[in-house]
Amino acid sequence: MPASSLLGRDKREAIATIGSFDGVHRGHRSLLAQVRHIADERGMKAVAITFGTSPKRVLGRGDASVLSTTEERTALLHQAGMDEVAMLDFTPQMAAMPARDFMQQVLRDELHVAVLVIGYDHRFGRGCTEGFDDYVRYGKEMGIEVVRGEACIEEGEPISSTRIRHLLAEGRLDKANHLLGYRYMLHGEVVDGYKEGRKMGFPTANMQPLDAAKVIPDDGVYAVWVYVGGQRTTGDGQFIGMLNIGYRPTLNNGRERSIEVHILDFEGDLYGKTLTVEFAHRLREERTFANTEELTEQLLRDEKQVRELLVK
Numbered sequence: 001m002p003a004s005s006l007l008g009r010d011k012r013e014a015i016a017t018i019g020s021f022d023g024v025h026r027g028h029r030s031l032l033a034q035v036r037h038i039a040d041e042r043g044m045k046a047v048a049i050t051f052g053t054s055p056k057r058v059l060g061r062g063d064a065s066v067l068s069t070t071e072e073r074t075a076l077l078h079q080a081g082m083d084e085v086a087m088l089d090f091t092p093q094m095a096a097m098p099a100r101d102f103m104q105q106v107l108r109d110e111l112h113v114a115v116l117v118i119g120y121d122h123r124f125g126r127g128c129t130e131g132f133d134d135y136v137r138y139g140k141e142m143g144i145e146v147v148r149g150e151a152c153i154e155e156g157e158p159i160s161s162t163r164i165r166h167l168l169a170e171g172r173l174d175k176a177n178h179l180l181g182y183r184y185m186l187h188g189e190v191v192d193g194y195k196e197g198r199k200m201g202f203p204t205a206n207m208q209p210l211d212a213a214k215v216i217p218d219d220g221v222y223a224v225w226v227y228v229g230g231q232r233t234t235g236d237g238q239f240i241g242m243l244n245i246g247y248r249p250t251l252n253n254g255r256e257r258s259i260e261v262h263i264l265d266f267e268g269d270l271y272g273k274t275l276t277v278e279f280a281h282r283l284r285e286e287r288t289f290a291n292t293e294e295l296t297e298q299l300l301r302d303e304k305q306v307r308e309l310l311v312k
Helices: 026-042 055-059 070-079 099-110 132-142 161-169 173-180 292-310
Strands: 014-018 045-051 084-088 113-118 145-148 185-191 205-209 220-228 238-246 258-263 274-284
Touching (some): 014 026, 026 173, 070 084, 099 113, 113 132, 161 173, 173 274, 205 274, 220 292, 274 292
Parallel strands (some): 014 045, 045 084, 113 145
Antiparallel strands (some): 185 274
């Protein structure tokens, strides 16, 4: 599918930026705000150019886990003020294109890009060996103005998707959410589980993530917002809950990692339904208790803390 067919009916020339935009975090949104500002000044449309599949996954390089699914990323890019999102099909053939050919054939000819805002560290084209000065030179040859975007610095370090993925893996949820600019989210289908929580008065929904590539935060217990039916909306479908990620060591359920959420004040059958959870706070690490009575007492304390944190 040609990239141009992914755009809407707005035929104005585009000011665009390009990248994976995994998570569309505060650093990305700073860059997107620069694009939006120039677009408004010049009466152009603001376009984010990204990829349906992570280039790392296609090329088999590095960590291919993601902070956002394609659907989440598209929604977040629109929320950040983009008029359109061009979702390119990243292939080995595209990866092999020289930067100049990519700029001419994809950016200029297909997407009608007149101004390209480049992230402070972004590179594209075969081997990613060329840099900003090369893009400026190529742009002058084909009528694309190339502008360098400003980095968004937090505590002396640029905000990056890699940095946020590491924070989540370490259980540093509050910092990860701060850099994201929103609560990290996970979508999953409720599948059959062990049903041990029901015996202790804490029935849980066993979640299977819809996208296996999504980053799963570190093992532990979390205070979460839960949206039943998968839609992130307020009202009757919004609940608070306590979510456990780990191996349930007290119950000796083996070495199969699970994601289980107890939804407070919810009654009904969740099996087969889709849930969206937003991670609000990390309460504690997962640990082994002497018996189920001690575990139940801790779960009661966890519930009390969730209500104190999330009920205003």
